[in-house]
Amino acid sequence: MTLSQELFERGLIEKTTSEELLPKLDQGGLTFYVGFDPTADSLHVGQLAVFNLMALLQAQGHSPVGLMGGATGMIGDPGGKSQERNLLSEAQLQENIQGIAAQIHRFLAFEGGPKARIVNNYDWFKGIGFISFLRDIGKHFSVNQMIQRDSVKSRLEREGAGISYTEFSYMLLQAYDFVVLFQNHGVTLQLGGADQWGNIVSGIDLGRRLGTAPLYGLTLPLITKGDGQKFGKSESGTVWLSPEKTSPYEFYQFFLNQADEDVVRFLKVLTQVPLAEIKELEAQVLAEPHKRAAQKRLAEDLTRRVHGPEALAKVQRASKMLFGEKISDLDEALITQIFKDVPSVQLERARLEAGLPLIDALFEVGAAKSKGEARKLIQQGGAYVNNEPQKELEFLLRPEHLVSVRHLVLRTGKKNYALLEFS
RNA sequence: GGGGAGAUUCCCGAGUGGCCAAAGGGAACAGACUGUAAAUCUGUCGGCUCCGCCUUCGAAGGUUCGAAUCCUUCUCUCCCCA
Missing domain, CATH: 3.40.50.620 (HUPs)
Incomplete structure (x- = not known):
């Protein structure tokens, strides 16, 4: 050809x-x-x-x-x-x-x-x-x-x-x-x-x-999405190439989440993956869409090219951790890497020892806009401590909930993480 | 210059004296389902020390036991005529 x-x-x-x-x-x-x-x-x-x-x-x-x-x-x-x-x-x-x-x-x-x-x-x-x-x-x-x-x-x-x-x-x-x-x-x-x-x-x-x-x-040609929306924007705004403006993790996730109907086209336009291989991926999208082989290929290829192989390895590890089971026993280095891009807040260790209300923690880290919202999140089962759902309204965070020497991971919804750091 | 209509909670849009934190829709957020998707369904959707209290209906005053709703002035927007 x-x-x-x-x-x-x-x-x-x-x-x-x-x-x-x-x-x-x-x-x-x-x-x-x-x-x-x-x-x-x-x-x-x-x-x-x-x-x-x-x-x-x-x-x-x-x-x-x-x-x-x-x-x-x-x-x-x-x-x-x-x-x-x-x-x-x-x-x-x-x-x-x-x-x-x-x-x-x-x-x-x-x-x-x-x-x-x-x-x-x-x-x-x-x-x-x-x-x-x-x-x-x-x-x-x-x-x-x-x-x-x-x-x-x-x-x-x-x-x-x-x-x-x-x-x-x-x-x-x-x-x-x-x-x-x-x-x-x-x-x-x-x-x-x-x-x-x-x-x-x-x-x-x-x-x-x-x-x-x-x-x-x-x-x-202009790159279009199947649903008519503009390509290149995520909920959090424009997806940039600079790691300072869009973290490699977000960048990777952005491509991983592309719709089935768009992914093949994007592979062709945005990557140099050989056409023969794209054809195979296309067949896989049809046969077993849940595996999202094409989306993974797209995200990997572009993350590697834009952010480098090391960054790719990190975001893949982070993705596994974030979408996996309960979080526990992480060492400091890994936790700061994985959660580098996630909102975090520093709190007094004394507050944890005294028992920190989950409502306050969610509000202070910005996961909820008000305490009322935090309360509702918990009631609806949308609040997680270290990836475990926590429905108890009066729940108090204590030192035993730490996943590392001084961190604790909160989550709201499916994938909004926040990190608490106690000093 | 003359005449008319209007400004409502993120958006659209009901509400014309108490039952209004304010219908309905959209957006958003959670939950279920799922593929970290789409669609769908359910719930939430001003704040707080949340069975109660506080602040909101363009702005400022006023009437009233009580106003988003009535009156006055102001600001802005739109439409029609010249």
Whole structure:
């Protein structure tokens, strides 16, 4: 199977700007780029598909360029936003760029062969004067066409929102990026999400007017979930790649809990698990869904890739412990690892010795929003001490309930853990 | 500028003097079932020192034994006409 066939098979190609691109993809040797907007100091799982595509292309002998939008990040892409964006400070942008660049390093090879590079468009925009930009670049854009763009149109039609001249200019900047990257690095292909089509085409047009070699674009489909909800959000919000923002444990659980109807598609788009193996997993989902072999494969693969094999081993151990039986006899090191990401609270040891009401403990650790709620949880059988249900309203926690020298594990519901630490 | 409608507990939305912490639905949270899923069913869903008390119905005052409900002023939203 050729690379382009595989990419279609995996659902990584929504459309390309030209058929000519496909044989070039199969051949290798292109230099391509993807732009990243530094709106946060981390990327999120929604962007994993692009990474995967970049890695697949690199494996085929293409050279990836990750473009950090140091300049464009100061402006903001009008697409997809209903409102004018808040401008970020320069220091914040710097920090975000560094965070994102570090994450890209986990997915691509920066040494040997067709090595990956990271560039920042601030480097070329900072030296350009307004006049020369208008004369050399702005000249090639028709406002008539620009206002036809959906991203602009929707903002113009929306009452009260409007669009600033600044954001309106965004597409010129992105188009210019493509041309500069061609001139400086020989980039001839731009990848992006389905929403980037317009911006990519702008770059290609500009290239043609300025006499570059033919440029190409390829967009990825939007990742959707079977139930129509947006992919990439969990109850606790966006699932990030950075372990500081989303713990490896949550990250792993997020993928483990994907619906049967989505999991096969996600395996294809987000991982490099061979298609033959995915086919087998698909059969298993149908035959024995309760084993969730496909979800496990997905969660393992991505956790290993994003957080590393050690982190994977830890979260797997943690998952076993958290969804297992009664918790007892843990050593300090293990308990802090497993419960690192769980809310915890430090309490006086004397309170435990005196007998600490379970109601107070649930409230203080934040497992219940009020004591009344804690009371109801216990009455309904939704409160657990060391994974054992505790229905006695007046229950007092005592030193004998400790599972380690100074910890005690509370749980509400199926999987909301909280750790009490006594000093 | 003129006329009309409205602002209720996370959201939608009933309630027009006591039976109102306020119907119903949604969301959320627990329990059962299960596959750490979906669907379904059950329960909870302002706070507390919880058979009682306290704080809520846009804001501030007032009438009343008693107000989300009546009166006054204010703030905001929506609709129609010019």
